Amino acid sequence: MAEPIIEFKNFSFKYRAQEEPTVTDINLKIYPGEKILIAGPSGSGKSTLAHCINGLIPGSFTGDITGTLTVAGLNPAEAGVFGMAKKVGTVLQDTDGQFIGLTVAEDLAFALENEALPQKEIFEKVDRAAELVHVENLLKSSPMELSGGQKQRVSLGGVMVDNVDILLFDEPLANLDPATGKRTIELIDEILHQNNVTVVIIEHRLEDVLWRDVDRIVVVGDGKIVADEAPDQLLCSNVLEEQGIREPLYISAIRHAGCTISPEDRPQHIASMNIEPYKSAVQRWFSAVPPKQKKPRTDTVLTVNDLSFSYDGSRDVLTDVSFSIEKGEMVSIVGKNGAGKSTLASLICGFYTPTRGTILLNGKDISPFSVRERGESIGFVMQSPNQMISKPMLMEEVGLGLTVRGVPEEEVRTRVKKTLKICGLYPYRNWPVGALSFGQKKRVSIASILVMEPEILILDEPTAGQDFRHYTEIMEFLKELNRTLGLTILMITHDMHLMLEYTDRALVLCDGVLMADTAPAAVLTDENVAEKAFLKKTSLYDLAKKCDIDDTEEFTDRFIEYERTLRQKEKGIE
C-alpha cells in the first residue's frame, strides 16, 4: 500500500490557555485518494485536528505538541500556514466569512494573486476553477448576490485553483439548507473523482455526508479517536450513540424495531441497503407503536392575514401570507435561504412595516404598536447570542429588558432569579457572561427575553452550528418551556430533524409564498413540497417504502413519537 498522506503518530496538542490537552494519543493514517469523515460532538477535538492539518496549529493557535504529524511529507509546525496552504485547501463552515474578494472572480483569484502569478495565468486558472465548481456564469457577481450554496462553491473553487493534494472541509454543511447540503456533498464527490485529491470532511451531520460514499469514518470523543472504521461497520456499532452523534434516521428506526444490523447488508445508504432481513420486524414495530396523539385545539394567539412585503416597492419578498398560530403551539418556519423566513419574523416583531395585510395578536391588530411595545408580548431571540449580549454580568444582562422599562430594582431581581432557575442558569448567577460556554450563552439570550414574560417566542435558527448533544439540550429546554409555561414558540430553521421532532406544524415558505402549512412529517414525505422548498425527503420515507409501508407520513410520525417517549423515559431514570 502507498505511504499515508496524513499521519498522526502518538500526537497530542494542548492549547496554551488550557490546562489539559485537547487531543491526546492520536494515531491516524489517511492514504492518498481516500475520503474520510471525522465526526464527533463539539468540544471533542475534531476541529483541533483540522487546525493541525492545515497548520493553523501551531501557526495561529499556539500550544504544546507532542508526537509527530506528517502531512504530504511536511511537518505543519515547520512549514507553517503558508507552507501548508500549497498542499492543503481548507473550506471553512462560515461561507460568508471566508468570501474575501469583492466579486466571485476575485475571490477565486485570491490565492493566485498572493503567489504573485502573472495576470494571464491567473485568468486561465480562475476560468478553469470556475468551471470545476460550476460558477462560470457568476464570475462578476458580488457575494451579496449569491446564495449560501453558491458561496460554498466559490470557497471550494478558491482552494482548488492551487492544485492542492488534500481538501479539508470544516463543517461544510452547517449553514446550508438540506437540499443545498446534498448538492455540496455531490460536488465534493465529483471533485474527488476528477482530480486526484484526498478529502477530509469534519461534520456532525452524518446522514447528510453519507449521501455519497466515504471510505472511513473517524469518530473523535473527548480528544481521543474512539473509532476508525468503514461506514458499513460503524453504523452497526453503538459508537455513534455513545458519542452523542445523530445516526441516520433509518438506522435508528431499524434498531427501534429490535434488529441488529449487520455490515453485509451495506447500511451506508438506504437506497442500496439490503432491507429484507429487517422488513418484517419494521412492519411489526410500525403496527405496535401507538399513533401520535393530536393536541387539543386552543385559542388562536397570532393571526396573519394576507401579509405582503417589499423592500423596494416593486418586487415582493413576501406575497399574501396567511396563517394562524394557536396558544401553546410549537411551529417551525422552513424554506431555502432567502425564501422570506427572516422577513416574516421581522414583520411580526415590527422591524419592518408590511406593504399590505394585517397581524393580529389575540384578535387585536398590532400595527399601531412600536417594536418595543410588541417586544413585551412577542420575544425575539437572534441566531448568535453574541448578537444580543451587551452587559458583562449575567444578572444585569438578563434583567436589562426590565430595567429599561423602569421596573423597580427589587422586582427585577426576583424576576431575574426566577427566570434563571427556569433556564438552569441559577448556579451561575454571579458569573460574568464571558465565562459561560456557547450553549449557556444561548440560554442567557433566551432568558433575557423570557424575563419579560412574552406570550410568543420567535427564535432564529436556535440550533445553528450545534452538535446533536447541544441541539438536544437546547430543544428539550424549549420544549420544557413550551410545556410548563404554555409558551407559544415559532422557530426559523434549516434543520429538518428539529422540525420533525419538536414542532407540531411547519410553515413552508418558497420565494415569499406560503407553500404549505401542515404537519412536519407531511412536508418531508411529500416529494413535491420538499423539492420546491429545498428541503430533503427524510430517509424514513425511503425506509417505509422499502418495507412496503404506504402511509409514510404516519410512519415518520410514529417514529418521532416513539423517540420522544424514549427520551422522556431516559430523563425519568436520571
Add this chain to the structure above:
Amino acid sequence: MTRMISYEAKDTFIHRLSGFSKLVFFILWCTASAITYDTRILLAMVIAGGVIFALSKTRWNQVKTVFKAVMFFMILNLLCIYLFAPDQGTKIYGTRTLLTHTGNHYDLTAEQLFYEFNVCIKYFTVIPSIFIFLVTTNPSELAASMNGVGIPYTVAYSVSIALRYIPDVQGDYQRIKNAQQARGIEMSKKASLPDRIKRTASIIFPLLFSTMDRIDVVSNAMELRGFGKKKKRSWYMKRPLKAGDYIVIIISAALVLFTILMNIRNGGRFYNPFN
C-alpha cells in the same frame, strides 16, 4: 439606505481608463491645485474639472450628500480665515483697497476678498476630481491602483476588504438594533438624548463582538490562502495601461510642471491683479 459616493458601472471614456491612471490624475491634479494660487490656472482647472465631471455622466444623487458636506466645510473655512486673518490679502498682495470704512480691524478689503475667492475656487478644482475618481473607479480595481502608485499591498487590500464588509456590518447593525429595540431599549426619538447615547452601548458591544468574530474568520481565511506570504502580489483586476491612460498621465504631469513654471515666472504662488 443610499450609499454615498458609490461606484456605478457606465461606459464612458473615463470609466474605461485604468484605475491607476485615474489615481495618478487625481493626485497630480490636487498637487497642481495645492501649489498655486494663480487665479487664471485655477479658473481654467475649475472649467476643465466641470467638463470632465459632465463627461463622466455622474448623477447628482451619487454625490449630493458629500457635496453638501464639503460646501459646509468650505464656508466654515472661508469665515474662519476672515475671522482670524482679515488682513491676509493685504499681506499677500501688498496693497490695501478698502471696501468698507468703519475704521475697524475687520474692514473688508478687495485683496482679502480676492484671496478668499482663490481659496474658494481651489475647493472647486479639487471636488470634481475626487468625485470622478471614486465614482468611476471599480472598487475592485482600487486596491490594485493604490498598490500601483507605491502604497504597500497590505494597506491597499485593507481598504478594499473594508469596502467589502461595510454592507455586512451595516446589516448586522440593523439586526442587532432591531432585536435590542424589541427587548425594550428604545433608540428612536422617543427617548431622551443622554438615554440614547447610553443605550447605544447595547448595540455597539454586540456589534463589536460579532464584527471581531468576522475579522477573526476572515484573517484566518486570508492566511490559509497565502495572504502576506510574498513581498509582492499580482492583481486579477489590474487593467493594463492603454494609449488613453498614457495621455491622461502625461497631461496631468504637464499640468503640474506648467504650474511650477508659472509660480517661478510670477515670482511666487500668487497672481497679483492689484499692481
